Amino acid sequence: MSARTAELRAIKPAGQGLRERRRQQTRAEITDAALELFxxxxxxxxxVDDIASAAGVSPRTFFRYFASKEEAALPVHQEFNAALADGLPAVDPGSDLRREVNGLYGLMVRPYLDNDSPAAQRMLQVSRLIRKEPALxxxxxxxxxxxxxxxxxxLAARLxxxxxxxxxxxxxxxxxxxxxxxxxxxxxxxxxxxxxxxLAAIYRRALEFAK
Incomplete structure (x- = not known):
């Protein structure tokens, strides 16, 4: 098992302590700055210096959270990984493979079901930039x-x-x-x-078509 796979499996839901909330806030501020500047x-x-300055952090702090300026604008990558990691323990090795994998990946859609939520609005912002920017x-x-x-x-280890x-x-x-x-x-x-x-209806249609 690779180090990155171990990291994926080890991700846990974010804690509610002051330190963790501050980390989340700093990460969000860096992402907001990157998206606005892009x-x-x-x-x-x-x-990176531009993004760090706009977010009110040092470049060194920036690299504690993101490996590149492109990654800073794609926070959904971490959100997707966290959703999958949270769902891995519930995968049933004895059930139908396609159904279990679809159920696992369906967790990635849940944060965006409310069109007015901050998560959905961020996803729309990221989607617009991805279409505009080849680097993203x-x-x-x-x-x-x-x-x-x-x-x-x-999943191979789980199954x-x-x-x-x-x-x-x-x-x-x-x-x-x-x-x-x-x-x-x-x-x-x-x-x-x-x-x-x-989104829920669109996802159901897509699942049905892909059967």
């Missing part, structure tokens, strides 16, 4: 590939060797990931076009 200009024209699209692709590898290793056909497991993960991504993209496009968008 929206005003571009990723290429914005430096490339970073997102890298993150998705990393997540797929990490989840495959974590055990007798249930771990590498091809079937990889296909189940890829299909579940595409369903989530297509659902979120469709939802974001509908909202940005000014129409109604029900």
């Amino acid at each position: 929206a005003q200009g571009s990723v290429a024209a914005t430096t 699209r490339a970073a997102m692709v890298r993150q998705n590939l990393e997540r797929t590898e990490e989840v495959q290793q974590a 055990g060797p007798e249930r771990t056909d590498p091809l079937e497991l990889r296909l189940a993960i890829d299909i579940a990931s595409v369903v989530v991504r297509a659902s979120l993209d469709t939802w974001a496009s509908q909202l940005e076009a000014g129409g109604p968008a029900d």
Whole structure:
């Protein structure tokens, strides 16, 4: 098991202590600064020093939270990882593989079901920037590939060797990931076009089509 997979499996829901709340606040402030600067200009024209200054932190503090300026604008990567890590212990090794993987990946959609929530509004902001910025699209692709590898290793350990056909497991993960991504993209496009968008209904339709 890789170090990154161990990290994925070890993620726990955020605590409510003062120190943890401050960490979350600092992370959010850095992300807000990155998103605002990228929206005003571009990723290429914005430096880590610019983001750190706008967030009121030092560049050294920035790198405690994010490995790059692109990562700072993609907080959903960490949110997705946390959702998957929280759901891993509930995966039933004795149940249908596709159903279990779909249930696990469905946790990634939950924070955005309320269109007016801060999480949903942040996701829309990120979606707009990803379409505008090739650097962010490339970073997102890298993150998705990393997540797929990490989840495959974590699920293989959870399910055990007798249930771990590498091809079937990889296909189940890829299909579940595409369903989530297509659902979120469709939802974001509908909202940005000014129409109604029900993410839960869109996700159910996508799951049904992917059967």
